Amino acid sequence: MIHRILILAAHGSRAEQANQEVVSLAARLALRLESAFQGVRPAFLEIAAPSIPQALDAAVSDGATDIVVLPYFLAGGRHVTSDIPRLVAAKRREHAGVQIRLAPYLGTAPELEAVLAGLAGAA
């Protein structure tokens, strides 16, 4: 039974390969997090589908009562500080019985430093 869903919210690209990377990442995260979430689904702010509102509606319609939206963004620009919170707030009002939470965006993770250090060494 679906209860908790994680939505990996990416920007969306005109390069289909870039969108497919997000879809693949969501699939790998679903395996890693299967004890905490009954699904990890990709969603896109622009260009690609499903949109973030579409993904939220689909999760609710599949029975989710606790949804976490995780912005797959590096920069705390307008998309992260304004656009995504606004979309989430609208869906919270629409689906009053469902908890919809917004996770910190990827760029805030202190572990990124170590990841970048590894990539610099791989050059």
Add this chain to the structure above:
Amino acid sequence: MIHRILILAAHGSRAEQANQEVVSLAARLALRLESAFQGVRPAFLEIAAPSIPQALDAAVSDGATDIVVLPYFLAGGRHVTSDIPRLVAAKRREHAGVQIRLAPYLGTAPELEAVLAGLAGAA
């Protein structure tokens, strides 16, 4: 003496706070990587300064002979597959005695899965 420089190449945002995040991250990386690089410098593909070519020129002018460009991008879209490699290739031709290497972009790091899992739990 400056020999190796790491350039953290981000997209650039109209939100100055987002660009400042990249500047701060480069400063933290400089400390972490000081045994490998004599400097970690931010650069931006669009909107903000310095641009990637400007940062490459400055590093060469400061004496760097081995420069690593690390794309701080999640998606393998046009910016990563075409724009940044083209800028790097042009500067390689211009600075023939300098090694300019392109690191894998951040989105390719397998550790991102664990970072995202942590953020999902923090929601």
